[in-house]
Amino acid sequence: MDIAELSELFDRVKGLNVLCVGDIVLDQFIYGDTNRVSREAPVPVLEERRRERMLGAAGNVVRNVRALGATPIPVALVGDDAEGQALLELIETEGVSRDHLIIEAGRRTAMKTRFVSGGHQMLCVDRDPLPGGESDTETRLIAAIEAAAGEADVAILSDYGRGLVSRRVSQALIAVCRAKGIPVCVDPRGRDYTRYDGATVIKPNALELSEECGHTVSTDDEALDGLACVMARLERTENLIVTRSALGMTALGCDGSWIHVRSRPRPVYDVSGAGDTALSMLSLALGAGSSLETAMRAADLAAGLVVTKVGTATVTADEVLAEERMRESGEASAKLRSRQSVAEAAARWKAMGLKVGFTNGCFDLIHPGHVSLLKQARAECDRLIVGLNSDSSVRRLKGPERPVNNEVSRAIVLGSLESVDQIVVFDEDTPADLIEAIKPDVYVKGADYTIDQLRPLGGEAVLRHGGRIHLAQLEDGHSTTAMIRRSRGVD
Known part of the structure; x- marks a missing residue:
């Protein structure tokens, strides 16, 4: 995917409401x-230093959906x-x-507890849920x-085998969504x-597909054979997709069409949650x-990035876009960084x-006025x-052209x-959130602004963190808009 297509996709994602149905587990990590x-x-003693709790299983899908902007x-x-x-407190925190x-x-609420030492998991303890005494839970x-x-635009069903996703619940979800045209x-x-x-x-991983079809799923042909085997048992399912780790993803449609999406080689630190x-x-x-195919490529990019993180x-969306911007620019712009990276560098x-220092702009066609502003900054x-x-x-600020x-x-x-x-691309209409993350000592803009005009654009955050605003002298007669008009023969 090129960066323009990916950026446009994330713009559309921002307005989505996503129905997330499945087993939510309380994930607990005890570090020591x-x-x-x-x-x-004859067992090691873990001297506890800290513990963390987060939403796990279908709860991790909820976290991912929110992190990606929906x-x-x-x-x-x-x-x-x-x-x-x-769990309820964590959901509120999110x-x-x-x-x-x-x-x-x-x-009894499901919980998974992991004991971690030196970055390695020593032991994992599962506490399965136990149903209560209520007879109408499934109906509720x-x-x-x-x-x-x-309220939903798309639905996700995450079956973690903890008892929530019965056949009746699954089919009820699919029926109501099909009636409303919701994927x-x-x-x-x-x-x-x-x-x-x-x-x-329906998206199994390679091991799950192997267990369902009864044979290994290592090569492309084996993946397609496995998907075909399962699809033959399904009358109304539109697509089956198998995620294959470093080999990417393979999809089979109900019409027999297929797609292979290859993963880009990356360092893998932890595959936990990559499927989510x-x-x-x-x-x-x-x-x-x-x-x-576009959805599969976007999914592969996001999953490929998450395995480079621990835990x-x-x-x-910002991280995925920043990763693709850096890849697309290659070595020509080693200064292009993600928001998190520039915030860490600033600190x-x-x-x-x-x-x-910080300044911002569109910098569409670089002219002497831009160069002067940057030198002054x-x-x-x-x-x-x-x-x-x-x-x-x-486009939102300047128009569709x-x-x-x-x-x-x-x-x-x-x-x-x-x-x-360093350079960081931001998608908001103003740099206020970016400035809040960077906390620059000085915010520089052209003297066509006033300090009061810059306060809601991030200037307030600069001043609050002890910084200052500097108005740079403008170079007369230079404007991107004027350059474009002249190039088109418009006075």
Whole structure:
């Protein structure tokens, strides 16, 4: 995918509401050091340093959907125990609605506890859910699904085998979504995928597909054979997709068409949650109206990035876009960085006693006025970070015919200027959030602005963090708009 297509996709994703149905688990990580052996048994003793809790299983899908820019609507069962309360608090912390969660009296909330030392998992303890005494739980779940579907643009069914996704619940979800024209994407578990029949996509991994079809799924031909074997048992399912780790993804449609999407080689640090990221991005792309192949490519990009992180992580739209911008620009712009990267660099420079400056703009056609502004900005600081409006941001600000040069081309030209130390592309209409992350010592803009005008554009954050605003002298007679008009023979 090129950066323009990917950026446009994330623009469409921002407005989506995503129905997320499945088993939510409380994930607990206990971190510590192992420096001695127990006197009671020949086992290491973990000296606890800290513990973290997060949403796991279908809850990780909720986290991924939110991180990628859409709004999740979870439907799940939660116990009325302490662990259930912890889950509800985590959901609130994520800024996600609890309106369609079912709290079952007497239910034991599912939990997974991992003990970690030196970056390695020593032990994993599963606590499976136990149902409460309520006889109408399944009926309440279906009612919650039907209510939530009225708000949704796409649905994700995450079956983690913890008892929530019965055949009745699965078919009720698919029926209501098909009636409303809402795509349904399923992450299956166990044998017999007929309980998910009618979905838009069913997405097993290679091991799960192997277990369902009864043979190995290593080569392209074996993957297609396995998918065909399963598709033959399904009457209404539109597509089957198998995720194949470093080999990418393979899809088979109900009409016999197939697609292979290859993964780019990457360092792999942890595959935890990669399937959730792939499913989330795939579903969002389909919900945003993308073709299946485009959705698969976007899903592969997101999953490929998340495996470079440690732990059950998520990725943001900004991270995916930044990764692709850097890849597309190649070595021509080593200064192009992600938002997180420039924020970390700014903090590091400030810790070294260096003054960090920031300016921003579209920089569509670089002219002497731009060069002067950047030189003046660099003179006010030791390190200069430039915020560059994304293509979609420029279109919103300047109109559908702009930019003339795409964001990667603009970043490459900016990166060639000695006055610029790092570049970060931002998609918002103003750089306020970016400035809040960077916390520059000085914010530089042209003197065609006033300080009061710059306050809501990020200037307020600069002043609040002890920085200052500097208005640079303008070079008369230079304007990108005027250059474009002259090139078109318009006075």
